[in-house]
Amino acid sequence: MRTIRVSVIGFGAVGQGVARVLIDKKEYLENIGLDFRVVAVADSRTSTIDENGVDLSAVLARKQSEGVVGSEKLTGLEIIETIDHDLVVETTPTNIITGGVGLQNMLMAFKNGRDVVTSNKGPLAMKYGELIEASKAGGSRFRFEATVGGAMPVLNLANDVLAGNIITNVEGIFNGTCNYILTRMMEEHASYEQMLAEAQELGFAETDPTYDVEGIDTACKLVILANCVFGMNATHEDVTITGITKITPEALLLAQNEGYVIKLIGEVNDSRINVAPKLVPIDHPLAVGGSLNVASVQTDLSGPITVTGRGAGSIETASAILSDMISIYRD
């Protein structure tokens, strides 16, 4: 049995999902010889630390009832710096202007030779090159499947599973909020504003939806894809972006009459990184409905490979984090 000492930094929906998944999969992990011992959990205000392993069920319960994870005041950054452990699971919220606290956390982890698994897009979309260099300098392993497409495997699919293939193009739907709004607009023949309101009521869209509906979230994911799969050194300023706010129900109807649906499509290849609403033939694999994500990877040997799945959600995103954690330590 190999024991890996873990900190979970950030305890919102994703961090809590990771805790739940680690509890649920304890036996499975033991069977493959892995013991992920969480020695510290931090949210934005408090933390809890126990070298012998934090009781995750108790932490989840306390977060539910009191809104905090513990009584200690050590910040995530301080935990990463001072508590002896192997892996930092970084699940703080994304900030795409500065990279936010996530960027500092990751750099500190690498400085101390710790491995990092993250779902936080901001730092990767802003400072990809710097982070990769820092991880190499620290001899750290760095995985971030959860940043692109939630539960849907894209990065590891392109880099590991399809190894040997040259990837020539990746296109797909990388934002569930936009897909939900466009799908509902078509179904109900309703305006963008109406369906945005519905999405907000159901919790599919944030109170300030700009980041999703203007295509910025999709752009960040494309930047990570461009860097990680195509070896570029791009930032979100290299992406041409058009959002979905101007789409009309009439346009969706006209498209339908011609055999198309309108989807917010992100596309990356050697020559461009682009987010824009596009016409997708109704019977095309990319024409998935609801809040699903989908990605079609164009390869030289295998042709197109298309995956679809849930792009967000607490447990779904945690599943991508868990798979990264296992793949680092299984060997």
Add this chain to the structure above:
Amino acid sequence: MRVSMDIELKDIPGQLLQALRPVSELKGNLISVVHHHEKRTPRGTIPVQLVFEIKPDKLNDIVSSLEESGIGIVRIDEKRFFEHGAVLLIGHIVHTDIQDTIDTIDKTGYAEVVDLNLSMPKINMASSASLKIDAVSKEHMESAIALLKEIAKKKDLLVIEPIKSIGVA
């Protein structure tokens, strides 16, 4: 452009080769040859159907060359546009001179707007339109759509084009 042609060959050796030579000499791209050896015409000739792509200005040269060799041409069917595309426009489509938008594509000579559906919900609200465009080739279709996007930018219209992988997926 793509040309489909029915010709008749005499039943002597070397005729088919003679019929195909001008297509290749004039840098045409032969797509199919169907040789109906069993369906002899009342004149004793053998009907052959050819399909090839050729630059429009070279077609007459091929016809003359075949005629000089004594090969009978029964039918020529040229299809200038064999790339069909659709795009959507959203914005103040009519008030930004829709005629001018269409003319810009039509004037290229390699692409034409062949169908337009317009939906105008209310005065002062954005209209939506679907345009069907025919073009000489895939590359010409791409240029036509690029041109349309340029005009649309000036007129503050949103262009929604089909995804790239339609052809390959």
